Amino acid sequence: MDTSNTENGDPVGASQGVTSVSGSVPGGGPHAFDGLAAAVLDDQGAVVGWTGTAQDLTGFRADEVHGRPVRELLADLPRDLHRATQLPATGRVRLRHRCGNTIDVTFRTTRVSGSAAFLVLAAPTLHAADHQHGAALLRALTAQNRITIALHDTDLTTVQTNAMPDTLDGRPVQPGTRLNDALCAEDAESIEAVLRQVLETGIPVLGRNQHVSWRHRPVPRHALSLSAFRLEDARGRPTGVAALYTDDTGLRARRQLDLAREVAERVGGSLDVVRTAHDLADVLVPAFGDLAVVDLAQAVFDGDEPPERLGGGDLHLRMAALVPATAAWPAGIKSGNLVPPLSDHPLLRRFQQGETVVYGPDDFGALIGGRQLVEQLLPHDAHAVMAAPLYARGLTLGAIVVWRTGLSEPFTEDEVDLMRQIASRGALAMDNARRYTREHRAAMALQQSLLPPATTDTAAAETAGVYLPTGRGAGTRGDWYDAIALPSLRLALVAGDVIGHGIPASATMGRLRAAIQTLSDLELEPDELLTRIADLVQRLAAEASPGSHDAMGATCLYAVYDPVTRRCAMASAGHPPPVLVRPDGTAEAVGILPGPPLAVCGMPYETTTIDLEPGSVLALYTDGLVHLGPHHIDDGLRRLTDALATSCRPDRALDDTGRALLGDLVDEAPRDDATLLLARTRAVPAEDVAHWQIPVDPAAVSEARAWATRQLTAWGLADLLFPTELIVSELVTNAIRYGRPPAELRLIRHHVLVCEVTDSNSAQPRLRRARTTDEGGRGLFLVAQLAERWGCRHGQNSKTIWSEQTIQCSAD
Template identity: 55%
Template sequence: MGASTDDAWGRSFSFDDIATAVVDDQGVVLRWSRAAADLLGHTAEEACGSPVRNLLARLSHGRCRDSPQQSGIPSAGRAVLRSSFGDQVEVAFRVVRLEGSSQSLVLALPSQYLDMWNQNTALARALFAQNQIEIGIRGLDLGTVRTNAAASGPSGGSAALVGGLLGKALSAQDAEEVESVLRRVLDTGVPLIAWEQRVGPPQAHGSQWSLSAFRLEDGQGQPTGVATMLMPSAAQQRDLHHLDLLHEASERIGTSLNVLRTSQDLAEVLVPAFGDMAWVELAEAVFQGDEPPKLVGAGLWHLRRAAVVSATGSVPGELLQPGKSVPPLPDPPVLRRLRCGETVLASVQEASEQLGPELAPLFVPERGHSVLYSPLFARGLLLGAVVVWRTDRPDPFVEEDRKLLAEIASRAATSVDNARRYTREHRASVALQRRLLPRTTSDIPAVEAAGSYVPAGGGADIGGDWFDVIPLPSFRVALVVGDVVGHGLHATATMGRLRTAVQTLADLELEPDELLTHVDDLVQQLAEEGGPAQPSVTGATCLYALYDPVSRQCALASAGHPPPVLVHPDGTAQLIEIAPGPPLGVGGMPFEVTNLRLEPDSILALYTDGLVTLDGQDIEDGMSQLVESMATLCAGDGVPSLDGIGRSLLSRATEMPSRDDVALLLARTRALPDDSTAAWQYPADPAIVAEAREAATGQLAAWGLDHLAFTTELIVSELVTNAVRYAGGPIVLRLIRGNVLICEVSDPSNTQPRLCRARWTDEGGRGLYLVAQLTTRWGSRYGQRGKTIWSEQPLASAVE
């Protein structure tokens, strides 16, 4: 058959190649086109009146779609037809139903034609989609018909060469030469292959590009235009590759403030785009955030390998592995040049000879043939070096590659130094934070306590959250948790100042509301110190709880802080309803005290809002969830560990980086036995001094503390005498036995007692001085009615 012998790949699309036939609903041929006769060799008289399936040899398996019509012919697909020439022809066909008729139109085309046109279309689409190859089609007048070049393409001006006016991209002389070359291709049909041409504005230097051109012809071989292909020359391709590498380096390196991550990013940028293997070695001090020492000679680099990347994905075992210290190195010329800040290009022979046979296996990879060394210099500091090897790719490094690595290393060194400085600052901040916080556990007569602190960002950031356990006289204890607004060293420093202020005020044994009022004044003063431009503190919240194990009373006051959770000894948990009060620094509003009685073995949980707002959780839902978690953790017969409870509550904050730091303080309350306290009340009469001494010595004998009777008599005598003389009655004497002996004398006066040194002629003034010498410490506190002077003695005698 004539059609089957034509060269399909030399044919242009033509409607004349489409064979058509009209069939009825039974598949009988009613009309037969000339193209159908040429395709199969059957004339219209032979084909009409016969079922079209008589021409069918077979349907191409799996290449027909839709359900068969009544005629038995699929709606579309491929089939093999019998021709009158004795062979078979594979065609692609489609059956179209004619509107208002029972007849259908059958369209058929040799499959090879369709395949050729599809492939040609795919090829043209792929070419025009390239962004590194600029394609242009010009007509017979060399005017642009079609192009993929953008107005400002990667060639920086070549768009005008393939798709616009030559004079805009070239000088007049070059434009005339290019037009002459393209006209020659159009006239002769001889293609132009890889003709080097400088492209750029006439007044600029431009860049070198490779131009190829081919004549376009129609199906009859007549020219229709010229196709042009503009590609970067070898040097231009290298320059573009270097630009891409620099762009990737600027995007990837420095996104992390971790020294190891930054080193890894640097090595990954270089492999495989630039070399087959790369590693980064940094001074030991850099990993700790310190400045590297000055290099004074051979063997004193003090480097450690930070990162290694290989194009194969694995690092050969004989090479120095990541994390290993670099052994002392000799002082060959290459390393001296490196110390001076020069990027060095060397061959494998030079590298092996200068390292020596013992060190070469650690630094020279197998099949390595070309190497580049580049120092990491930043702010005059030699932080380390980056080394790139080529092993599998045959072309060695050249001078342009050396310059490129020097540029990348220079930028990377700044990122490494930023990470180093961040490490130093963060380490200092964390150390400050840890120093400012108390011990995590406390075991005192009033409570057993365990505190925890989790920085924000998974440890990457610090803040102003704090907790504190402050032992007070008479076995009382203050439990504190607070939160300074903001993060970083500024918030940590402010937290330290507030914590110190709370400790100082707590030592004065103020009531919780009075203490928070003083702290509120301090926060306002700190804000005024910095002024509007640099305020020392922008605000804080605080919860202060004062617990007395003798009376088992707990007084709480809050300055805008979330309420604590109380777990009763039976395991039930609840939020304590307290008046929150304003945050510290607002001023002008009072704080309210909430009093409650705590049974022994109750657990009090004080926390900052970071614990109940993880992942943007609503604070109310977070507090409800905290209550449920506390009840679950404290359920059971055994006594739960405070450390275990704390780890469980903070597990979410440690598993995923939180946006806010978290402080948590858990305290299990204790109570002194009733028989550990004895109290007496007396009128303001000098005669009661002896009675008070006698009552005290009797109680000490009952407790088995006779060895403290003498000193206690003196203390009671002096304190009660002063109360009778200067304060009036009633006077209350109280002894408390715990891990120390407490002696308290309360009176209705608000006069502050003073310790003074009496002269040898004075008849009085030695009472408090004597008390101070006989006790480990003493002091006074004020209540709603008068004051209490107290003293503390160790239970063991001085002789023991």
């Protein structure tokens, strides 16, 4: 074999004219076998031909190796080559380099036709492995039937593709062609512009949406996803572009199904209209558009029905949600802003008739009116807008507006259909939230109207009540508190919790509160009052419809504090115990034995009586304050007790203390209503109370009058002497005549003068109108005329008839 042509060049076939798989030769591009070393060996294994690439690989010139056995160039001779009588077809050895290093190479041999010589081709093993892996990857890609891969040379001619040569079958190109041979001219030009940009800049394109039509079949258009990257040789020189095409039609359908499913899962979980709007906008970005805003009619925020409106003008819309919250929006667009008046545009009319509309920046400008507003409200680089009405039960609640910006694709018809479905589901969720808002506002208004004033100030105590409604979707739950002023300066404290929620629970709470106030005027003992309330609840439950039974049960704590005796009597119907904070700062839960809830009859209630020092704080609450998340009710009660001991200071107002406690103990979105009633007790000074034991003697009436006269004179109440003498005379006369000993007369001075006569006969006195000829029967009638009010209360074995007269403050 003549080797003169290989000494300073590549052997024929080593680096010249390698054809592609399709059989064509890349025009003007680098060759696949650049850098492949070649040598020619005679039949004895001596070097007779040496290429320049072999010199580059080993550092030896041709004259240095010519005629030498090739084994001298090997750093280590494998055992199989020691025993071999001829060179193997392929293998891997380590070559010596002229500088002393070694090179791991992979070689292949072949006999030269018509000669005893061998051609040896070698390349560094690392480069050979890269080539093998690349070839394997290319074979794997070209074998995919769902991905079309095309290799283009620097002229964008297709040199290799896995598209079938006889049919396009949804694939864009064929080998040896240009894109315009397969695609419509406009689509081919669009794709070639992308590929040329990749070839020039080296910046790859990933997942670009392209809509194309085949040249021989323009309809229908197909959605493709194009990814492209530049091909380079070992020296970094561009050799072409690789393009991957996937049919995106099915993928888009799956994405749309996924988006519809995500809307169904995420939208509607909240009963707050603003939160629902945010959920809806969050789902749409970036899956459906680059920017999204949800506008709602102002009435929707309040739970009301928006008015019907047709035509332009101020539509009273407010931006409820913007996504993303800050980026890409002009400074004039902020959450909570009012939507400016709109022109009476045909697009607006179509929208108001329930149609989803798509328009561009020019139409947007026509809707807004005025170039200045367009610059303030048009998102940067926006090119397409889709607006869908939130339409439910014949009401247009608002709108979903989605923007596409930059290089994103325009909206398609199937996306318009998808938006109709999303808007329909979003409108239903929004309407549910709106209706809940309306019911919640009504229940809150009803409950607030039924609750007493937040603070009271009486002779017995100063009180402060705090109510925090639930933050969940269940609405108000009928928790209440009350502070009821009773005769003889006493004070009733009430805390209750109705089972159920919403307006039915608030209505039941109002009925129970009214009943307790009525029964408290009878001055019953706490256990007796709860027994009667339980009977009432049973009657209400029997009268209620089956769907309202859940709002007919309740728990209740009823306590009565007497500032004269400084004692507090209380009973519980399934309600948690009150917490007592003493003046020294120590706190503990009162050891009270609770009876059954008010919906359960047949079990007795028990009255517990405790002594209270002046300045003590009694805290009544509902279980929403101690049932906190994973905490057990006992843990919650301990937390409340510790917090009360820390917060209830004499120098701090009770209403401030109550609000601070609820803020510290209750989550931002409590699972249940939380109610707290704080009462700081007072006491009537001993010098303002006078007692006189009534003898069993009719003559004691005059003595009682004289004693009352002396006491009122000592108190400086001379203006009340005459009516008080008459009241004392009548009450003491009745006690002697109809009562049982022992009997007692008591006078109490505060802002009123209280006159009480107690005896051991529990019979109820009756007020009647005496006839002209009657000799008696006018005593209580006379008392009722002289006093501001009067009444009778019963103890366990006694009764007390009392009267009150207003003490006039003298001017200085």
